[in-house]
Amino acid sequence: MLVKGVGMKVKVNFFLFSVVVMSIISSCVADIDFTQFDEVAATPTYEAGILYLEAPEDVINLVSGTSVFSQNFNFNAFSSDVFASRVIDGTITYVVENTTSKELEITVDFLDEAGTLLDTEVFSIDPQPTAIVQREIAYGASGRSIEIIKSLSTIRVIAENLGDNSSTSSLENPLITLQSSGKFRVELIK
Amino acid sequence: MKRSKLLSLVGFWLCISLHAQNKQLLYDFTEIPQSLIINPGAQTDFKWYAGIPTLSGLSFQAGSSGVSAYDLFAPDGLDINDKIRDRLLNTMTARDELSGTYQIELLNVGFRSSDPSLFYSFGIYNEGDAIGYWLQDYAILAIDGNVDQLNRRFDLGDLKTRGEMMNVFHFGVNKIVDRKLTIGARAKVYSSIFDFNSTRNKGFFVTRPGANNILSSTISADMQWRTSGINAIKEGNREETLGNTIFKRGFFGGNLGLGIDLGLTYKINSQTVFTASVLDLGFIYHSNDVENYTLKGDVTTEGLEVILPDALSNPNRDFWQDLVDEIKEIVPFENNFDSYVAFRPTKLNASLRYNWGEQSLRAANCDCGPNVTRGNRAPKYINGVGGQLYMINRPRGPQTAITAFYIRRIGNVMALKATYTVDKFSFSNIGLGLNLQAGPVNLYFLADNLLGYQNVLDSRYVSFQLGLNIISWGKK
Numbered sequence: 110m111l112v113k114g115v116g117m118k119v120k121v122n123f124f125l126f127s128v129v130v131m132s133i134i135s136s137c138v139a140d141i142d143f144t145q146f147d148e149v150a151a152t153p154t155y156e157a158g159i160l161y162l163e164a165p166e167d168v169i170n171l172v173s174g175t176s177v178f179s180q181n182f183n184f185n186a187f188s189s190d191v192f193a194s195r196v197i198d199g200t201i202t203y204v205v206e207n208t209t210s211k212e213l214e215i216t217v218d219f220l221d222e223a224g225t226l227l228d229t230e231v232f233s234i235d236p237q238p239t240a241i242v243q244r245e246i247a248y249g250a251s252g253r254s255i256e257i258i259k260s261l262s263t264i265r266v267i268a269e270n271l272g273d274n275s276s277t278s279s280l281e282n283p284l285i286t287l288q289s290s291g292k293f294r295v296e297l298i299k
Numbered sequence: 300m301k302r303s304k305l306l307s308l309v310g311f312w313l314c315i316s317l318h319a320q321n322k323q324l325l326y327d328f329t330e331i332p333q334s335l336i337i338n339p340g341a342q343t344d345f346k347w348y349a350g351i352p353t354l355s356g357l358s359f360q361a362g363s364s365g366v367s368a369y370d371l372f373a374p375d376g377l378d379i380n381d382k383i384r385d386r387l388l389n390t391m392t393a394r395d396e397l398s399g400t401y402q403i404e405l406l407n408v409g410f411r412s413s414d415p416s417l418f419y420s421f422g423i424y425n426e427g428d429a430i431g432y433w434l435q436d437y438a439i440l441a442i443d444g445n446v447d448q449l450n451r452r453f454d455l456g457d458l459k460t461r462g463e464m465m466n467v468f469h470f471g472v473n474k475i476v477d478r479k480l481t482i483g484a485r486a487k488v489y490s491s492i493f494d495f496n497s498t499r500n501k502g503f504f505v506t507r508p509g510a511n512n513i514l515s516s517t518i519s520a521d522m523q524w525r526t527s528g529i530n531a532i533k534e535g536n537r538e539e540t541l542g543n544t545i546f547k548r549g550f551f552g553g554n555l556g557l558g559i560d561l562g563l564t565y566k567i568n569s570q571t572v573f574t575a576s577v578l579d580l581g582f583i584y585h586s587n588d589v590e591n592y593t594l595k596g597d598v599t600t601e602g603l604e605v606i607l608p609d610a611l612s613n614p615n616r617d618f619w620q621d622l623v624d625e626i627k628e629i630v631p632f633e634n635n636f637d638s639y640v641a642f643r644p645t646k647l648n649a650s651l652r653y654n655w656g657e658q659s660l661r662a663a664n665c666d667c668g669p670n671v672t673r674g675n676r677a678p679k680y681i682n683g684v685g686g687q688l689y690m691i692n693r694p695r696g697p698q699t700a701i702t703a704f705y706i707r708r709i710g711n712v713m714a715l716k717a718t719y720t721v722d723k724f725s726f727s728n729i730g731l732g733l734n735l736q737a738g739p740v741n742l743y744f745l746a747d748n749l750l751g752y753q754n755v756l757d758s759r760y761v762s763f764q765l766g767l768n769i770i771s772w773g774k775k
Contacts, residue, residue, distance in 0.1 A: 141369060141372045141373060142373070143372055145372055145379040146372075148378070148379045149380060151441055153441060153443050154443070155445055155446065156445060157506065157516050158509055158512035158513055158514040158515060158516065160605070161603065161605065162605045163605070164607040165608075168607045178611075180610070180614070182618050183617050183618070183620065184603065186619070202513060204513060266605070286511070288509075289512070289602070290512065290514045297442075
């Protein structure tokens with residue numbers, strides 16, 4: 110009788126053991142589709158300041174003739190591989206403010222590495238007090254070619270005085286400023 | 300799948316496989332010799348035991364407190380990018396972690412001294428452990444960018460991660476002080492194979508309206524990434540000698556450290572038992588194959604700034620290169636080879652157990668009183684119920700788990716332990732442990748979060764431990 114009881118307990122133990130092991134072994138892995146990873150896209154948009162130019166009226170008055178300033182600025186941020194190979198589209202915003210007493214014209218040229226003109230933007234701006242121009246230039250599918258941005262190597266800024274060389278503004282610290290910023294969407298994960 | 304995406308996927312899974320080392324099923328499961336590893340003061344009755352090398356103790360745990368693989372990759376017809384945005388970007392926080400650990404015993408032997416109150420155990424195990432917190436602000440920058448986020452500070456401190464692989468050589472002593480108290484200590488020598496950590500990063504990136512230009516960008520960084528052994532691993536991989544490199548570094552050819560575990564078991568009364576242990580009070584001194592990287596400084600830029608008449612003084616000036624050089628100088632990204640000390644993630648375990656019921660089978664069967672057993676095996680109550688506390692020191696502060704458990708002994712051949720654990724990974728973590736004793740052969744299998752096994756990939760936490768030992772209780 111004792112032997113039979115022990116035998117029954119062994120069977121129960123074996124049954125319990127089997128249930129535990131089988132329940133663990135029979136754990137499930139539901140369908141999962143890792144190919145969805147191919148569809149992952151990260152296209153963040155980054156923005157930052159590009160160029161700030163400032164010319165006081167007294168400096169403009171010192172220059173004889175109309176050409177106040179002409180300067181090429183090396184600018185390789187956009188043509189670097191890490192950016193050029195990923196940029197999709199974007200916008201460059203310019204804000205030109207004139208608090209001098211004369212009409213001025215600012216030309217911003219984009220040049221590639223060989224010095225070829227890629228793009229040009231001209232701002233003619235009246236004397237103070239109503240002299241602020243803001244312009245947004247789009248690049249990409251809904252604007253100018255994004256290749257302009259990808260090839261940009263040099264920014265040329267030309268400032269011309271369309272007024273006189275003697276008058277002075279009544280405003281404090283008269284000057285002309287060019288502000289610019291870029292906002293570009295890039296393909297971070299291709 | 301393109302290579303970059305494949306790498307990202309591997310990175311994701313590395314992160315996923317990166318958890319707390321809670322072994323609530325094994326803790327105070329004194330039928331299993333490996334319980335001495337997590338409480339050197341556990342009450343045992345073995346004469347001796349020997350683990351089967353590499354099979355005596357194998358454990359793996361992985362957990363994610365935020366999202367499961369199924370959450371992202373279920374074939375549910377939803378756009379994967381929408382799921383990433385909804386379930387990662389908009390749901391997880393910088394306190395969510397992806398972590399994991401594994402342990403493989405290479406050698407584990409224990410024997411009772413001629414003084415029966417003393418039990419010695421020693422061995423070697425290989426351990427890997429890593430944790431990475433969700434890179435919240437980095438993820439926002441990577442997915443949305445900084446557009447329309449004026450004045451928002453992106454926290455560079457969201458980068459918090461550490462990981463390591465090592466061999467641990469240990470020797471423990473377990474001492475029965477009296478009928479109520481058993482204490483134990485285990486000395487450890489760590490032989491680090493590799494280590495990386497970046498846990499004390501500070502700083503931010505912010506875009507604001509500029510003082511002159513339309514926008515200004517500021518980065519303030521005090522960041523550090525420390526590594527040891529990584530270059531050796533890379534070189535071993537390149538020269539196809541990775542196995543040798545890992546073996547050599549794991550057997551005192553890498554970086555060494557010291558540690559100690561302490562533990563106790565105290566019988567409050569004949570049926571109530573309190574246990575506690577502190578594990579890995581120790582450190583590793585990294586001086587071999589160390590390479591660290593730093594990014595430190597504060598800089599604000601509004602782009603190229605051309606202010607007349609100063610700008611006219613040098614018509615050949617390269618404004619762009621000057622700007623790049625200035626930023627590099629103010630916020631230099633540098634590397635160094637300075638030695639460093641890494642403290643081990645210290646763990647605390649404690650339990651309070653109430654026992655009741657008949658004594659275990661053999662004692663009961665012999666019909667000769669509760670204190671008489673076959674061999675030297677101590678009688679045990681067949682039922683035990685109680686609570687456990689677990690804490691581990693992590694880069695963002697201690698993590699805690701509480702466990703309710705029930706243990707049931709079925710004769711001397713089987714013991715079962717069921718647990719319900721609450722921690723940051725899950726409120727539905729039910730675990731079950733099975734210890735089977737067939738003569739001298741001891742086999743155990745412990746699995747956590749059983750509800751998660753309905754669909755492993757939908758589980759945020761997976762853990763199992765198994766092992767095979769030979770045990771002797773000696774002859775009476």
